[in-house]
Amino acid sequence: MMKENFSGVYAALLTPFDERGRISEKKLRGLIRFEIGKGLNGLYICGSTGEGINMNVDERKEVAEIVTEEARGKVKVIVHVGGSTNTANAMELVKHASKLKLDAVASIPPIYYPFRFADIFNYYQALAEASDLPLFIYYIPQLTGGALSNDKLVELGKIQNIIGIKYTAHDFFTLQDLLLKMDNRWIAFSGPDEMFLPALTMGVVGSIGSTQNVIPELFLEIYKSFHGGDMHRAMQCQQLVTRAVSLLIQYGGIAAWKTALSFRGIDAGLCKPPLRIALPDQDKATMKKQWLKLFPEHVK
Numbered sequence: 001m002m003k004e005n006f007s008g009v010y011a012a013l014l015t016p017f018d019e020r021g022r023i024s025e026k027k028l029r030g031l032i033r034f035e036i037g038k039g040l041n042g043l044y045i046c047g048s049t050g051e052g053i054n055m056n057v058d059e060r061k062e063v064a065e066i067v068t069e070e071a072r073g074k075v076k077v078i079v080h081v082g083g084s085t086n087t088a089n090a091m092e093l094v095k096h097a098s099k100l101k102l103d104a105v106a107s108i109p110p111i112y113y114p115f116r117f118a119d120i121f122n123y124y125q126a127l128a129e130a131s132d133l134p135l136f137i138y139y140i141p142q143l144t145g146g147a148l149s150n151d152k153l154v155e156l157g158k159i160q161n162i163i164g165i166k167y168t169a170h171d172f173f174t175l176q177d178l179l180l181k182m183d184n185r186w187i188a189f190s191g192p193d194e195m196f197l198p199a200l201t202m203g204v205v206g207s208i209g210s211t212q213n214v215i216p217e218l219f220l221e222i223y224k225s226f227h228g229g230d231m232h233r234a235m236q237c238q239q240l241v242t243r244a245v246s247l248l249i250q251y252g253g254i255a256a257w258k259t260a261l262s263f264r265g266i267d268a269g270l271c272k273p274p275l276r277i278a279l280p281d282q283d284k285a286t287m288k289k290q291w292l293k294l295f296p297e298h299v300k
């Protein structure tokens with residue numbers, strides 16, 4: 001499997017919905033074009049940010065089909081298939097991604113029930129057997145109820161199709177320890193946007209996250225400056241990203257990221273209930289003032 005081809009900056013693509021909670025195809029296409037136009041290396045669809053866990057299987061397929069039309073062959077596309085309640089649903093989504101000839105699939109471990117490691121192993125094994133696509137583990141212990149230890153992750157490394165991990169945690173010793181234990185057989189993406197630069201120093205090949213939807217330029221600049229040896233520039237850009245994340249989490253929820261995109265002239269639609277569908281108008285107005293101070297140049 002060609003691990004090297006996956007490096008770079010990916011947006012965990014937002015999914016625009018309308019007032020009735022339906023996917024807004026037009027807004028989704030507009031968003032994808034914006035992201036590709038900014039030079040991102042890839043899209044990670046139906047993840048946490050993309051509300052994959054908040055959609056049914058048919059809706060998730062619809063997103064994958066629209067993304068295929070707009071993005072396949074232009075940028076890498078990784079489809080997250082987890083959180084879809086059972087193994088059969090997740091396998092169906094893997095097969096669908098394979099039929100669409102997308103680049104890879106990813107999944108959180110099974111959630112809600114207290115699973116034994118053997119159950120988790122069988123789950124990933126089933127996903128691996130459902131297609132020839134490379135498979136990533138989406139590691140986000142704060143949302144999936146506890147972390148798999150590095151020893152367990154190394155066990156999962158026995159599954160052939162698994163080529164890496166999207167590491168959404170802040171413990172860099174654990175991240176590097178895992179990569180070393182995997183002896184370069186896995187690649188890792190950094191999940192926390194606010195820690196992309198330090199994650200690069202610990203060996204990640206790129207980043208996947210929500211703020212990449214909004215200010216892709218800064219993430220690309222961090223990546224380029226780091227690899228070009230301009231650490232000062234990389235640190236400056238990371239500080240701006242951190243300021244953005246800090247503002248976004250102050251308003252909270254995926255709706256805040258959609259609101260920030262609206263400041264750039266991109267309509268990323270609403271969120272889907274039970275998530276809060278939008279920020280109150282008052283919050284939008286105050287957030288806009290703060291955003292414009294931070295990013296006078298990233299308005300359009």
Ligand code: MN9
Pocket residue numbers: 012048049168191192193194208209210211245249
């Ligand atoms: O993994 C995202 N994490 C979640 C990616 O959605 C939980 C990140 O992009 C965060 O949204 C971001 C802000 O904390 O780092």
